[in-house]
Amino acid sequence: MLKRKPHLAATREGSERPMTTATQEKNTYFADFDRLEKDLVKKGTPGIHRLRKTAIARFAELGFPKARDEEWRFTNIAPLEAIPFELAHYEGEGQRDKYAHVEPNEATGSLILCINGYKTFVHHRGPALPEGVIITGLAEALKTHPQLVEPHIGRYADYKNQPFAALNTAFLNDGAFIYVPKGKVIDHPVTIVNMVVAFGRPFVWHRRCLVIAEANSQVRIVEKYVGAKDTVYFTNAVTEIAVGPGARIDHYKVQEEGNQSFHIATMQVQQNRDSRFASQNIALGGSLVRNDINAILGAEGCECTLNGLYLATGQQLIDNHTFIDHAMPNCASHELYKGILDGKARGVFNGKILVRQDAQKTDAKQTNKTLLLSDDATINTKPQLEIYADDVKCTHGATVGQLDEEAIFYLRSRGIGDQEARNLLTYAFANDIVGRIQIDRIRDKLEQTLLASRQLPQGNTEQRPKEVLV
Amino acid sequence: MLQIKNLHAQVGDHEILNGINLTVKAGEVHAIMGPNGSGKSTLAGVLAGREAYEVTAGEVLYQGKDLLAMAPEERAREGIFLAFQYPVEIPGVSNTYFLRAAVNAIRKHRGLEEYDAMDFLTLVKEKLRLIHIDEDLLKRPVNEGFSGGEKKRNEIFQMAVLDPKLAILDETDSGLDIDALRIVADGVNTLRSPERATLVITHYQRLLNYIVPDKVHVLYEGRIVKSGGKELALELEEKGYGWIEDTIK
Secondary structure, three states: OOOOOOOOOOOOOOOOOOOOOHHHHHOHHHHHHHHHHHHHOOOOOHHHHHHHHHHHHHHHHHOOOOOOOHHHOOOOOHHHHHOOOEEOOOOOOHHHHHOHHHOOOOOOEEEEEEEOOOEEEEEEEOOOOOOOOEEEEHHHHHHHOHHHHOOOOOOOOOOOOOHHHHHHHHOOOOEEEEEEOOOOEOOOOEEEEEEOOOOOOOEEEEEEEEEEEOOOOEEEEEEEEEOOOOOOEEEEEEEEEEEOOOOEEEEEEEEEOOOOEEEEEEEEEEEOOOOEEEEEEEEOOOOEEEEEEEEEEOOOOOEEEEEEEEEEOOOOEEEEEEEEEEOOOOOEEEEEEEEEEOOOOEEEEEEEEEEOOOOOOOEEEEEEEEEEOOOOOEEEEEEEEEEOOOOOEEEEEEEEEOOOHHHHHHHHOOOOOHHHHHHHHHHHHHHHHHOOOOOHHHHHHHHHHHHHHOOOOOOOOOOOOOOOOO | OEEEEEEEEEEOOEEEEEEEEEEEOOOOEEEEEOOOOOOHHHHHHHHHOOOOOEEEEEEEEEOOEEHHHOOHHHHHHOOEEEEOOOOOOEEEEEHHHHHHHHHHHHHHHOOOOOOOHHHHHHHHHHHHHHHOOOOHHHHOEEOOOOOHHHHHHHHHHHHHHHOOOEEEEEOOOOOOOHHHHHHHHHHHHHOOOOOOEEEEEEOOOOHHHHOOOOEEEEEEOOEEEEEEOHHHHHHHHHHOHHHHHHHHO
């Protein structure tokens, strides 16, 4: 394991990163930064590049999280540190055809297809987008709309304290950019497919997504992660979402990374007055997965929903850290995370809710349920409520257990075999979250995946007519 | 159809059934009445195969076969249906999907072809009409958020779809208002047939105003202490369970 110590007590914007030490030189991230800097500097404004430089300097100081960090106690990232990941790149136009199949699966709406974080394709099908809406790759947005990007990017995700956010920010280049002006509503969901194309060596990509929803606008966003099987790679993703006053964002994340991948993702949400934000976070793939979802309810009247489902088996590790910051009065948050762990899989759930002194009339509810299907699977679950206001309603609950024997008996008493009953109840446990997904095709697909994973026949949901162009 | 001979059962060290003898023929409706703790639900549970109960003596023959040797799902596939006193909620699985899995498991057992989604829907819609239940119920997750009455109706609806040979209704009237009770009773009556035997387990006589039994048995301290025709239920209602206690002591 590499050991790194801070060499500067603090950095100011645009400062040079501290001198590299012998150990740091082994670290490919710094070498990559040095090598790529001449290209990166051309992407976006000087301000953006200063941000990158500050971030790489900060990463040098922070280093990777250690097991002694409270926030990383159960997730040892030594295996990730040990691999010299190469910065991913896109290998020519021909690749597009190879992955053409990604597109037709997506129905009406906008699609941003990011390949290895270095090449982004944008498609739009269906009715014209409302005036002023921008849906594009981030690299494109850095070129064409820097005045929109710059005030927001790096402002929410905490690159000053979070090493992975710092690393992502240092290599900030491509990804997705969604801008919805005041009062505009995008009817069809915007789908972002983050796809990994293997090129033979372990590689890393730092994918960035920025969503700006201005006052009273609405958008639904689906972020998918699809990765090649048996390929060692590292997805380091940061998504920043600014939810304007009265705006509404529904965010769905479907993570089906490859079985040998590392997936570290931070989603930082900043909510403004009377806004609504809902996240459904579905994690199915990856070898080592860490999700940080942080929502700041920074004005009155916000509503925030964070739901999640994770399925892990074999040696998988899936760690979900959520943080809801009730900074202002009269906000509500609802959180339900469910996990199904089989084999020797490990799960971590850490749900922090901070209710600040000003945040009177807060209504916060958090639930975490874990189903352990094997004796070797483990879960570390930690609800963390810090309440400094006195007129609030906060509840939390965590359950860890096996399937309900009464429910198994109920199914068996109807003729369903013991194993099928268990499979059906396991599916049902998961589908409770999937059923909350409001986009038919995403929900149906996930239901199919879940049914298949438990060897159950298809058809829990009635066949719906295919989405048609309006 | 069903022969229960000297059945003894216990939970842990606590003996609940104390030598039950009962014979039910096809086409008959038998009511089992008894005060709380008399062993009514235990009897239903033992017949359906609930694992919490340990049978210590006696035997149960169902269509000539040793019922107690069968797993719960085998019993169901052989035509036994238990309407639960407390139906279980299963969020995430629609009623249709659940029932199709059940019907197909039973059909497979009987060497019949499994239903596809369309065939099944046709069958189910016909049964909905029979029980006067809204089609909406099919799409809803099994019992989730159902009222007490809806849950019991759903049990009867399942019974209609699964078409059992022996139906056991465990306190199906508990927690029902008079309208819901009537609907449930109508459903059960609709399903009465010369091929089907029904065991109605209840604490109160009022259900038997609607489902008129051929025979009534009084269960007390794990034994059937009195049997008779439908008038026994009325007598019991009038005199109370204390009367039974006095009679046998």
